[in-house]
Amino acid sequence: MSDITNGIIQAIDLIVTLNPEVMQIAALSLYISLTATTLAAIVAIPAGALIYFNTFYGKRAVIILIQTLYSVPTVVVGLILYLLISRSGPFGFLGLLFTSQGMILGQMVLIIPIMMGLVISALSGIDRGISDTLISLGATQFQKIIEIVKEARFAILSAVVLGFGRAIAEVGVAMMIGGNIRDHTRVLTTAITLETGMGKFGFSIALGIILLVIALIVVVILNLITSALSSDLQQIAGGGPHG
């Protein structure tokens, strides 16, 4: 019991005094996961749109594969990437192992499927009538895609936010690819693992609180987005003010 109370007191102290090490770990976590999320979005949004807007043989299978990868264990991604980028692996020459760049790459691999899948379902959620309407108004194929992606903007944004949530909370890739090196690749999740093992509960709890606050911010953003969406839906359901 005293571990917990002492830990919490110590954690609050570390946060309030802006302990340099705690802040450095939190900042690195945010940097890595935000970068991974941004890069993943740059890949996943066009890729999802490409799959959605084209008909090709095996499209259904591709979508099923993407959905399966939603739940790929982080340690499996870590393992495969480790084998690929370790010194003896085919991409060993890139020197990515135990670097933040390697971690960014790993988190991208981890969240691209979920983002792509959610982008595809966001686009499927747009009424087919919109597509016909845009074409009949003289849109080129490209202009049509841009407008439909814009129309699905809220749902696509929540796909991105969800991807970020998965990236910042994962521990497998960070540990196996990053290696938890102090000041270099130590992030919130790996630090919590390590410090807990060493019995430094206060430090762990402080990091845990920060992680939860970040999660809270993510959820609040998601809620703001969905409430913006659903108020639109309510207006449609109610037939609008003129109803």
Next chain:
Amino acid sequence: MIRIEKLTRAFGAKEALRDVTLEIRRGEIFTLIGPSGSGKSTLIRLIDLLDSPSSGKIFFDGTDTAGPKKDRLVIRRRMSMVFQKPAVLNTSVAENVAFGLKFRGVPATEAEKKVKFALHLVGLSDLYSRRAITLSGGEMQRVALARAMVTEPEVLLLDEPTANLDPVSSEMIEDLIVRINKRFGTTIVMSTHDMLQGQRLADRIGVIMDGSLVQVGSAPEIFYQPKGRQIARFVGIDAITGGRVIENTGGHALIRVGETCFEALTDIPKGKRVSLCIRPEDVTLTPSDSVSEKTSMRNRIVGRIQKILPSGPFVRIAVDCGFPLVALITRRSCTDLGLSLGSMVIAGVKATAIHVLQEDGDRNAAG
């Protein structure tokens, strides 16, 4: 303006449209009528180049539309379409109306002027900056019409534009369609399953049944001289079948149906089997015990009232004359004449009000 030649569109094994040949003239309002699922939307979508035919050709202003994508886009941009269910994008009304201009690269200041004019045209200037998804169905359809007209199309295609609207909004849209046609000379092709709407608006009407274009003509032609029993039924006539021409003197024919003889005008020769199309509103009823008045009615048939169906300010009365004959009279005359179920009446039909159709089996025999 638009020439359609032997157009067929199949979806799998099902032919949604079969061998349609049709010419739509510049500046006319052409309506396609037919039951739901008969292929009207398929035809309109093909004209707007949203879909490609399985076989056959569409010429736009003399140009074959089956060219490369780029050429099809150029042709498509000379048309506009309004759909049955208006799809608005989640932006302001003005931005929704501006889409066609944006796609064509029209500069913003010019676009703004055109958008304002288009919204003024449909009477929605007040809603300029409103979010489009908050509009009512009727308003959305008017926005869709403004959006279609803002690019000044040569051809405006409308796919059942009033099917989901209340009567007041429908009337407003109909009114706008006619005004657009008169003011800008826009060629209008509209589909509807409401035959009366087709009649109200159209210069010419095409009837589509089960994927085939079965008759093209003016409203009176379609409504008084349907080319077949199916069309007759769709335009509100239950044809009397099983007649035979027993005499024909210079187009003045005597036709026997069961025990009754009709006088009618037709060129179909003696001996042929025929059906008779009589519009219910052309049938008069008088109680059978009333003193026979002088009348120009050549055909007076005695029958018993079988069914009385109210239909707005009118009533449809089915009379059993050995064959069913339907009369449409006002509710007031029904009361005044004291008509009720089972009462005997004399049904009168002018010879000129009967449209005679040769029956299919006999037409082939006649060659």
